Amino acid sequence: MNIRDCVDCKDFPCADVRHEGYLVPDLEIDPARFNILLISEAAPARAGDGYYAAGNPLFQQTTVAAFNDAGEPVASIQDILELGVYLTTAVKCSKTGYGISSATVHECSWFLEREIGLFPNIRAYLLMGDVAIKAVNTIARRAGQARVIPAGSTYKIRGQPYSFRGARAYPSYLQAGPSFFIEKSKRKMIAEDIAAALRLVRSSN
Numbered sequence: 001m002n003i004r005d006c007v008d009c010k011d012f013p014c015a016d017v018r019h020e021g022y023l024v025p026d027l028e029i030d031p032a033r034f035n036i037l038l039i040s041e042a043a044p045a046r047a048g049d050g051y052y053a054a055g056n057p058l059f060q061q062t063t064v065a066a067f068n069d070a071g072e073p074v075a076s077i078q079d080i081l082e083l084g085v086y087l088t089t090a091v092k093c094s095k096t097g098y099g100i101s102s103a104t105v106h107e108c109s110w111f112l113e114r115e116i117g118l119f120p121n122i123r124a125y126l127l128m129g130d131v132a133i134k135a136v137n138t139i140a141r142r143a144g145q146a147r148v149i150p151a152g153s154t155y156k157i158r159g160q161p162y163s164f165r166g167a168r169a170y171p172s173y174l175q176a177g178p179s180f181f182i183e184k185s186k187r188k189m190i191a192e193d194i195a196a197a198l199r200l201v202r203s204s205n
Helices: 058-069 077-082 102-116 130-142 184-203
Strands: 036-043 085-095 124-128 162-164 167-172
Touching (some): 036 130, 058 077, 077 085, 085 130, 102 130, 124 130, 167 184
Parallel strands (some): 036 124
Antiparallel strands (some): 162 167
């Protein structure tokens, strides 16, 4: 299955993102092989920095470093995929500024929901940053459920047993992009959350 064939925005209604930066994983995979779904913020400013771009894209550099911090000896996104971790973004277009509006997160959540629905065996969701958390909360509330992750600073609410669609949900910090190399305290918490999700999946195998 190619993810791009199943997730497609045709209208581009959002005003605060770069539509020319639209990026959905062009990836042939068997979704049933994956147990962890990692959701980060938005597509990169350059398509060549996305998770599945050729070479050594920025999102690969920072995400590999995060998994190394978590004790996983990976060297590429392919290695991470082989751990059973699928990586995507909550917003499929790149940002125009620092933040992303709630309206855009809501609009893009329809596509994220469709993407999530392709994966039948997810046991853990890694929600990397506020946008990913907001998107998953939006999906849950649209289904008539309570928000998955409560309001509050991530460092205060992480570590609690949250669930989404029968799987564990881990609120964390953004690991994709240049800020990962700057914010050392967040980097430690990201590693802890990745390690916890992998430990959960491995203990249930």
